[in-house]
Amino acid sequence: MVMVSVLTIAFVKLATALGGRKSEVCEIGDTTTVAVICSVDGTIREEQIDRCIAPIVQALNVANIVTTESCCGHGRPGVIFMADGRELEIKTRKGEVK
Numbered sequence: 001m002v003m004v005s006v007l008t009i010a011f012v013k014l015a016t017a018l019g020g021r022k023s024e025v026c027e028i029g030d031t032t033t034v035a036v037i038c039s040v041d042g043t044i045r046e047e048q049i050d051r052c053i054a055p056i057v058q059a060l061n062v063a064n065i066v067t068t069e070s071c072c073g074h075g076r077p078g079v080i081f082m083a084d085g086r087e088l089e090i091k092t093r094k095g096e097v098k
């Protein structure tokens, strides 16, 4: 429960930092800090995540869904890998995300 609280605070900080902006495909290296659950020992650590998918990665971790790796694809299909073996494919609807 303490872990979830820490992640919830991290999520609020991230949402505030991003300012509710519309999601845009970010450039390579345009990252932001996200608090995530370590898939090895369950501790909380900070990782640099592609800015445009950082809220998704943060929300998954707040929900105790452990992510292991992610990339938005920078205009091409991206992916978020989860520790349980699943993966989320990141796609953009043509013309809706720039």
Ligand SMILES: [Zn+2]
Binding pocket: 024, 025, 026, 027, 050, 051, 052, 053, 072, 073, 074
């Ligand atoms: Zn991006």
